[in-house]
Structures are given as structure tokens and as C-alpha cells.
Amino acid sequence: MEFLKKTFRWFGPSFGVHLNEIKQIGATGIVAACQEVPLGKVWPTETIASLKSEIESYGLEWSVVESVNIHTAIKYGLPERDEYIDNYIQTLKNLAQNGVYTVCYNFMQLIDWTRTDLDCKLSNGASALRYSPVAAAAFDLFILKRKSARASYTDKVHQDASRFFDALSDTERKKLETSILAGMPGSTELIALEEFRRNHATVLGIGKALLQENLAYFLKAVIPVAEKIGIRMAIHPDDPPFSVFGVPRIVSKYEELKFLLDCCPSPSNGLTFCSGSLGASADNDLLKIVNDFGDKIHFIHLRNVVREADGSFYEADHLKGSVPMDKVMTALVNEQRKRHHSGTAVVAIPMRPDHGHVLLDDKKRKDKFYSGYSLIGRAIGLAQLTGLEMGIRASMDL
Numbered sequence: 330m331e332f333l334k335k336t337f338r339w340f341g342p343s344f345g346v347h348l349n350e351i352k353q354i355g356a357t358g359i360v361a362a363c364q365e366v367p368l369g370k371v372w373p374t375e376t377i378a379s380l381k382s383e384i385e386s387y388g389l390e391w392s393v394v395e396s397v398n399i400h401t402a403i404k405y406g407l408p409e410r411d412e413y414i415d416n417y418i419q420t421l422k423n424l425a426q427n428g429v430y431t432v433c434y435n436f437m438q439l440i441d442w443t444r445t446d447l448d449c450k451l452s453n454g455a456s457a458l459r460y461s462p463v464a465a466a467a468f469d470l471f472i473l474k475r476k477s478a479r480a481s482y483t484d485k486v487h488q489d490a491s492r493f494f495d496a497l498s499d500t501e502r503k504k505l506e507t508s509i510l511a512g513m514p515g516s517t518e519l520i521a522l523e524e525f526r527r528n529h530a531t532v533l534g535i536g537k538a539l540l541q542e543n544l545a546y547f548l549k550a551v552i553p554v555a556e557k558i559g560i561r562m563a564i565h566p567d568d569p570p571f572s573v574f575g576v577p578r579i580v581s582k583y584e585e586l587k588f589l590l591d592c593c594p595s596p597s598n599g600l601t602f603c604s605g606s607l608g609a610s611a612d613n614d615l616l617k618i619v620n621d622f623g624d625k626i627h628f629i630h631l632r633n634v635v636r637e638a639d640g641s642f643y644e645a646d647h648l649k650g651s652v653p654m655d656k657v658m659t660a661l662v663n664e665q666r667k668r669h670h671s672g673t674a675v676v677a678i679p680m681r682p683d684h685g686h687v688l689l690d691d692k693k694r695k696d697k698f699y700s701g702y703s704l705i706g707r708a709i710g711l712a713q714l715t716g717l718e719m720g721i722r723a724s725m726d727l
Contacts, residue, residue, distance in 0.1 A: 333680040336357070336392045337358070351387075354711060358679055404540070421551070421560050433565055437568070446504075448687070449643055460643075462641060463490050464490075466482050471490075473522070545592040545593065548598060553595070555598075563628040566607050568606040583617065590622065600628075602618070604630065608636075611651070627675070632684050647682060655717060661680075662721050
């Protein structure tokens with residue numbers, strides 16, 4: 330039976346991690362995107378072919394697209410959304426024409442993911458990504474200055490956030506702002522605070538039910554075409570999987586995953602199983618999600634988090650933390666075994682180690698790669714996960 334396909338995310342030639350380095354650490358597949366194409370535009374066939382050729386020149390395979398980002402007009406249900414959906418469909422056709430069939434995407438609002446500290450120092454000297462609800466509330470209340478923010482927080486959270494913010498220096502306040510506005514992997518440009526405010530106000534005026542309707546509208550337009558051309562769409566969960574700055578989440582828990590899968594049933598309508606995003610909430614039963622939706626998992630992100638009592642979390646070593654990675658891996662291998670026996674789905678599901686610590690020589694070049702995407706930290710994660718998978722397979726005599 331085939332192993333999980335070992336992949337590694339890469340952001341292109343200007344990124345501080347190179348394809349020849351990725352090849353040396355044992356990955357065989359690359360997770361990449363045509364970063365230079367503006368949001369909402371069609372990815373030209375020639376651009377796709379050029380990126381694929383570059384990846385293949387190193388003996389690697391372009392295994393997954395992450396991401397074909399969704400224009401805000403689609404997320405917000407604006408009149409021009411059909412134009413952008415048509416562009417999206419044409420991009421999928423161009424990818425299929427080039428033999429790239431797995432597409433990871435997300436429907437997150439405002440920013441791709443949210444952390445309040447991109448350089449949290451750990452006891453061993455490495456650094457990690459961290460989220461603090463108190464720091465997030467401080468940003469919302471005193472930097473973003475959302476009008477209705479006070480009503481979103483209890484008196485205790487408001488007091489804690491006020492004390493936290495008052496204790497910050499000007500430099501530390503700017504670091505908090507920068508950490509939150511940098512939540513777009515693949516870009517070193519911060520989201521402008523005023524742009525964030527405008528988009529934030531728009532999202533708050535839409536509401537969860539309508540956002541779900543807009544996701545369903547998108548899926549019902551895209552998935553039939555994707556199924557016809559062999560594209561597997563894999564939606565990424567919201568990160569973190571709970572409301573931040575009052576913004577509703579619609580892909581964050583079991584019921585929401587079920588909604589999006591049920592609204593457009595198709596082998597092409599699937600999931601990116603991200604153990605870190607889903608695992609940041611103790612309410613999510615990761616094993617149930619794998620067991621119930623396993624046949625819909627087209628892509629896997631594995632990382633671990635340590636959840637703290639106040640709702641904070643930081644990204645831990647891949648095998649240590651609040652996520653029972655051994656049990657998660659066992660569930661994934663069992664899903665592979667089902668696929669192997671049924672012969673109805675991809676057995677070598679692409680998997681990548683997500684978000685690595687910054688340590689050792691990566692500290693010398695951390696300004697060259699994007700937050701969470703160090704080389705050595707992710708390489709260690711890949712090695713740990715590969716060893717875990719091999720051990721579990723050996724115990725099952727596979």
C-alpha cells in the first residue's frame with residue numbers, strides 16, 4: 330500500500346527556501362501557486378506550465394496548488410461574483426490541462442490566518458507562531474478601534490486587554506499590529522489598516538448564514554466543472570477555528586464541514602485536513618472528522634499546537650502538543666487502507682508538514698522566508714511525521 334505523498338510548500342524563486350534544498354530533505358511533491366497572478370484573474374496556461382517545468386527540473390512533482398484564492402466579491406456575494414467565478418473555473422481548466430489536479434483553497438474572511446506573535450520565543454531557543462485572545466482583543470479595541478468591539482468581550486477580557494495594551498511599548502504595539510496584518514502567506518506586504526477596517530465592516534454586515542450561502546453558491550458553480558475535468562477541491566479550515574474580531578467562522582467545526590460537503594455532493598468537493606487549524610479548538614474531535622469525512626480528504630496539513638487555559642495556543646513540535654498526532658496518523662493510515670481495498674480514491678494522499686519553528690541556521694535567513702515557512706523546522710516535522718507513519722504501518726503489518 331502506498332505511503333502518504335510527502336510534499337513541501339514553496340513560494341517561488343524569490344522565497345528564502347529553494348527547490349534544491351527541498352529535494353534534499355526527502356519531499357517528492359511541491360505545493361505551490363502562481364503567486365504573481367493578481368487575485369481574481371485567470372491563471373494563464375503558459376504561467377502554469379512555466380512553474381510546473383521549473384519544479385520538474387529538480388526532479389520534483391507539482392502535487393497540489395495552494396492556493397487559487399477566492400475573490401472577495403465571491404465571499405461577500407457582490408453582483409460581480411459570477412465574473413470571478415468564471416475566471417476561477419477557467420483557472421481550474423488550465424491547471425487540469427497541465428496535469429495539476431488537487432487544489433487547496435479557503436473561504437476565510439479578512440486575512441488568511443491570524444496570529445498575534447510571529448516570533449514567540451520557546452524555552453529551547455527556537456521561535457514559533459502564537460495566538461493570544463487577550464492580545465487579539467487589544468488589537469481590536471485599541472488599534473483597530475472597532476465601534477462595536479466592547480460588546481464582543483466580557484469585562485474580564487476587556488480589563489486584561491487594557492492592561493496588556495497599556496504595558497506595551499510603541500515598538501511592541503507596532504509588532505502586534507504587524508503580526509496580525511501579515512496573515513497572508515506568499516506575500517511580504519502587510520494589509521493596510523484602513524483596508525482591513527473597510528473589509529472588516531463589510532464582513533460584519535453580512536453574517537454567518539449569508540457567508541455560508543455564498544460558499545454554497547460558489548461550490549455549486551465550480552464543483553460540477555471540477556468533477557468533469559478531474560480536479561479535487563480541498564477547502565482549508567478557518568484558522569483559528571473560532572471567531573476573531575467578531576468575524577463569523579464558517580469552516581471551523583464538524584457541523585460546518587458537513588454543511589459544505591452536503592450542499593454540493595461530489596467526489597471533487599473535499600477537504601484539506603489541517604490538524605493544527607482544527608486542533609486549536611478543544612471542541613473539535615479530529616478523529617471523528619477523519620473517520621466520518623475521510624473519503625473527502627484530498628490534502629493533509631499536519632502540525633501541532635499547545636492549547637492554553639485562556640484560549641491561547643502556540644505551534645509546537647509536530648509530535649508534541651494538544652493534538653494526539655499518533656492517533657491522527659493512525660486514522661489517516663486506516664483511511665488509506667480503505668481506499669486501497671476499494672480502489673475508488675487516491676491512496677497516496679498528499680501531506681505536508683505545516684508551519685515549522687525557526688531554529689539553527691534558519692535564524693540567519695528568517696527575513697527571507699514567510700512566517701511559519703522555515704526550512705529546518707518544517708524539515709524536522711517532515712522527518713518526524715514520516716517516522717511516525719512508518720512505525721504505525723509496521724505495527725499494522727502494512
